[in-house]
Amino acid sequence: xxxxxxxxxxxxxxxxxxxxVLRVPVAFALGLAxxxxxxxxxxxxxxxxxxxxxQSYNSFILLAVPFFLLAANxxxxxxxxxxxxxxxxxxxxxxxGGLGHVNVAVSMLFAGISGSSTADAAGCGKILIxxxxxAGYDRRFAIAITACSSVMGVIxxxxxxxxxxxxxxxxxxxxxxxxxAIPGLMIGIALMATVYGFAKVYNYPIAMKPTWSTAFxxxxxxxxxxxxxxxxxxxxxxxxxxxxxxxxxAAAYSLFLxxxxxxxxxxxxxxxxxxxTGRFASISLFAIGTAxxxxxxxxxxxVPRLIISLITDMELSxxxxxxxxxxxxxxxxxxxxxIPTIIILGTVLLPVAIQADISPIVFAMIGIISLAxxxxxxxxxxxxxxxxxxxxxxxxxxxxxxxxxLLPMLGILLLIIIFPExxxxxxxxxxxxxxx
Numbered sequence: 001x002x003x004x005x006x007x008x009x010x011x012x013x014x015x016x017x018x019x020x021v022l023r024v025p026v027a028f029a030l031g032l033a034x035x036x037x038x039x040x041x042x043x044x045x046x047x048x049x050x051x052x053x054x055q056s057y058n059s060f061i062l063l064a065v066p067f068f069l070l071a072a073n074x075x076x077x078x079x080x081x082x083x084x085x086x087x088x089x090x091x092x093x094x095x096x097g098g099l100g101h102v103n104v105a106v107s108m109l110f111a112g113i114s115g116s117s118t119a120d121a122a123g124c125g126k127i128l129i130x131x132x133x134x135a136g137y138d139r140r141f142a143i144a145i146t147a148c149s150s151v152m153g154v155i156x157x158x159x160x161x162x163x164x165x166x167x168x169x170x171x172x173x174x175x176x177x178x179x180x181a182i183p184g185l186m187i188g189i190a191l192m193a194t195v196y197g198f199a200k201v202y203n204y205p206i207a208m209k210p211t212w213s214t215a216f217x218x219x220x221x222x223x224x225x226x227x228x229x230x231x232x233x234x235x236x237x238x239x240x241x242x243x244x245x246x247x248x249x250a251a252a253y254s255l256f257l258x259x260x261x262x263x264x265x266x267x268x269x270x271x272x273x274x275x276x277t278g279r280f281a282s283i284s285l286f287a288i289g290t291a292x293x294x295x296x297x298x299x300x301x302x303v304p305r306l307i308i309s310l311i312t313d314m315e316l317s318x319x320x321x322x323x324x325x326x327x328x329x330x331x332x333x334x335x336x337x338x339i340p341t342i343i344i345l346g347t348v349l350l351p352v353a354i355q356a357d358i359s360p361i362v363f364a365m366i367g368i369i370s371l372a373x374x375x376x377x378x379x380x381x382x383x384x385x386x387x388x389x390x391x392x393x394x395x396x397x398x399x400x401x402x403x404x405x406l407l408p409m410l411g412i413l414l415l416i417i418i419f420p421e422x423x424x425x426x427x428x429x430x431x432x433x434x435x436x
Contacts, residue, residue, distance in 0.1 A: 003041045008301040011036050012294065026336050027283065030344075031290035034297055049293050056292035056343075057285065060244055061167035066281035067247035068160050071228070072119035073273045074254035075110070079264040080225045081123045084109045087222040090210040092192070097199025098207025099132045100145050104191045107149035108156060109222075111184065112229035113250070116160055117153035117375050118280075121146060121383040125390045133391070137204055143391040144401035147384040148409070149191055151372040154338065156184035158232045158250075161368050163243050164288070164339055169350055171360050174237040175427040179361050182426060183369060183416055190408040224257055237430060284339055291340035295347055304348040311352050321356035322366060322417045325349055329367045333374020337382070341371055361427060362420040369413050376402055 003011070012033050019029035038044045075081060085106050092101035103124070110120050125146045132142035154161040157177035166173035198204065208214075232250050235241040241249065258265030265273070298304065311321065328349065332341045346367055353363040375383040378395055384402065388395045416422050 001040055002043060003037060003301070005301045005303065005306065008037050008041070009298070009303050011040075012297060016294070020335060026340060027287035027290050030287070030294045030340060034290075034293050037297060052296050053289040053293050056289050059167050061163060061173070061242070062285065062288065064163045064244040064247035065160055065284055066277060067244070067251045068158065068163070069116060069119065069281050069284075070273070070277040071113065071247070071250040071254045072110075072116045072123070073277050074251065074258050074265065075113055075225070076119065076123035077258065077265055077269055077273050079262065080254070080257060081106070081110065081127065083218075083221040083225055084113075085124070085127060086218045087226075089207050090215045090218040093207030094209050095192075095196065095199075096206060097195045097204040099128065099135055099137065100141070100195035100199065100204065101192050102207055103128050103132070103142075103145050104149045104188055104195060107152050108184070108188045109226070111153040111156035112158070113225065113254075117150045117372070117383050118386060120153040121150035121386040122390075124150070125387050129387065129391045135205065135207075138202065138401075139391055139393060140398040140401045141198060141202075143384075143387045143393060143398045144405055145191070145195060146390075147376045147381075147387040147398075148402060148405045149188075150383045150387070151375050151409075152184055152187060154372050154375075155180050155187060155369055157181060158229065158236075158243075158246070159368070160284075161338055161342065161371065162364070163247075165342055165346065165364050165368060166243070168343055169346060169360065169364065171364060172427075172431065173243045174233075174239075175361055175431050176364055177233055177236060178427040178430055179365050179423040180368070182422055183365060183412065186412045186415070186422070187369075187409055190412050191405065194405050194408050224261060228253055284337075287337055287340045288343060291343040294340075295344040298344065298348065304351060307348055308352050308355060312355060316356070318356045318358055319418065321352065322358055322362075322420075325353060325358075325363065326366050326370050326413060326417060329370035330373055333371045333380070334377055335380055336374075337380065338368075338371040338374065341374075342367065359420060359424060362416075362423050365416055365423040366413070369416065373406065373409070373413075376406065 015036055016029050016033035019032055020026065034049060038046060038049055085102065088102040088105035088109060092105045095101050106124050107120050110124060129142045129146055133139050157180050159180060162176040162180060163173055165171065166176055228250050231253065232246040235246045236243055316324065328345060332345050350363065374380055381395065384395055388398060
């Protein structure tokens with residue numbers, strides 16, 4: 001038989017939702033949901049689906065994903081995160097709620113190195129959550145601010161999500177990196193303002209009053225680590241290296257720092273680090289393959305064209321369309337990992353954004369920032385799950401604090417939607433050719 005668009009879409013989405021409800025991992029659920037459609041439609045064969053899956057992996061840019069994860073794991077294992085925390089204490093620890101500000105600041109610093117929010121939540125959380133609890137901070141607040149600040153890992157460049165987005169949507173990764181810099185800084189400032197409010201209400205203490213000697217020592221200790229984002233971002237923006245090559249440089253440089261300069265990583269530990277990196281990278285890359293099959297089938301049955309027609313018939317303005325796009329990314333991010341959502345929803349909504357005269361770069365920022373919220377919102381909320389596990393509490397117990405902290409971040413997202421120049425200003429100045 002030949003399936004109609006409505007029946008095929010109902011089968012794909014319905015089976016996927018059923019599998020997710022049954023607690024099947026999303027990467028497997030996306031692949032398994034395609035089986036009924038392939039089995040019923042005579043025009044499709046399993047070999048065609050497998051071929052599409054392998055084609056999705058035939059992308060040089062996707063090699064950047066495991067290498068950035070490797071760089072993040074080397075930073076954590078090499079105690080380089082500790083040096084970033086000491087630097088963050090000097091920069092922000094003197095304010096009321098000092099360790100809360102340190103939490104935000106170190107997430108911003110770590111984001112400029114790793115590009116991974118989960119690595120941020122795990123690496124920084126293991127150190128800062130116990131430290132904040134011991135200093136008298138509410139356990140729920142310590143968990144919530146760690147989880148929420150870690151999302152900057154996918155917003156502040158370099159970002160794994162931006163690399164995947166650029167590869168899938170054929171958008172300049174360098175332009176995306178530049179576009180994320182100002183929004184990431186704004187979110188960091190908004191989080192610090194929220195920490196300051198909590199500190200005034202609950203009388204949280206300062207962390208330290210830095211002296212010239214402690215400041216010099218902290219900057220000296222973290223200086224070499226902070227060169228990583230300089231190599232990565234400058235290399236890509238200047239066109240010297242590709243995103244994949246920059247990821248390899250970041251990983252090699254992190255290994256050099258850990259083994260040669262700081263001597264905190266041994267040869268025996270390298271094997272464990274490579275294994276952990278391979279395990280986490282395989283999860284992300286497998287999800288890319290199954291999401292590509294799912295997205296290709298949606299396109300095969302003309303679902304994107306129907307969505308475009310539906311939104312076009314509503315005659316929405318560019319602002320209203322951008323708000324709808326943000327809502328859809330926020331909603332999907334509640335249930336699905338960011339990378340599959342980019343491949344499935346992003347490719348469907350890109351023509352909608354272009355139809356509404358929304359720049360592909362602004363569309364990317366709306367999508368990536370919206371998906372970042374999904375990392376701290378149940379039922380998916382991977383960063384929240386990691387932070388809650390470290391803090392020894394149930395996710396539900398910290399939801400109130402998470403919602404309070406997320407509200408200013410949502411305000412920043414709304415500002416970016418209303419004033420797209422926030423994202424476009426830096427890439428338009430540095431990489432004007434990326435708009436051609």
